[in-house]
Amino acid sequence: MGKKVQCELCPTECVLEDFQIGGCSVRINKGGVLYSLVYGKPCAVVIDPIEKKPFFHVLPATTAFSIATAGCVLGCKFCQNWQISQAKPEETDNHDLMPDEVVRQALFYDCRTITYTYTEPTVFYEYMYDTARIARRYNVKNTMHTCGYIKEKPLRELSKYMDAADVDLKAFTEDFYSRICGGRLKPVLDTLAVLKGEGVWLEITNLIIPTLNDDMKKIREMCQWIVKNLGPDVPLHLSRFFPNYKLKDLPPTPLETIRDARIAAMDAGLKYVYMGNIRSDAENTYCPKCRNLLIERIGFFVKQINIAGGRCKFCGTAIAGIWS
């Protein structure tokens, strides 16, 4: 029997015996060496509008070549993609798509970005990292939608090639992370700070779930933390929850809750606060100075863009984001 190994990719830090697979379902100790089972084996390959990630301040109205493998570092009871995130790679239908082929296809389909998304990209770290390095050479931007549950060292290395990250800040209490997700809040906050420090463009998504994380006091605290530690320019997507996976007994989030949370976020000083999974004018981007409409959206469809050279067309105010 081989030696035990300890994974140092995510804060769970699994210790694995010979032939044991980590909590993420995709990393195995074989003979005292840790291997990834999903390198070049995505189970989801889709071309999406970048607004679907959601990125509202990154190359609007362009498409993102989106990939995911099976597995996740957390086990959120409300997961929207649990069919693949909570699956083992031997249970999913996988493509054969090596990093250079991902970039080639992204270029072929005229995608300005590659997004590592749907499940948790940390679990396919090596695959994402190698793809991102090649993509950078061909001027294709790299973006990821992540839960932020990753250790500092690999994150800093990845940040060299990552242009933007949408981080799920699932709640602002350790209790929620522990009971509902099987993780911890602190490493996620650390990730946000590291990404900001490394100059990766940040957007944050917060899914508001009735009775579990809809306490306005905590939402206010979260927004104040964002403003203080990451700045007021970070877009915040407040998303409506719909019953799913292990939380089918809860109702969808009332519209008033999302509206109240948006007001609280704007009161805290955030300039760009969006409501997700709801059709409303809170899907649009407005100039924080002159209040004119900058980007009009209907769902993931962009109707008009009034930003030129990263500035408001009406008053010339610089709008934070990646626009070219």
Next chain:
Amino acid sequence: MTDTNKFKLLIFLTTALTVLIISFNLLQDYLMPEIEGYLERRIYYERVISKKGLSLHRGEYWKKEE
């Protein structure tokens, strides 16, 4: 073989068997789960994972346990 030798052989075998049984009873709690677990994992890998055509790409960010 004389009766004395037969008797000595019987005593030897009985002692060996007793020692083996006592050792097994004492150590099974430590050894059996580890061996059983290893065999289960190994069989699952050989029968399921290795037949699925998944890659084995050397991972980054891990260390050998001391």
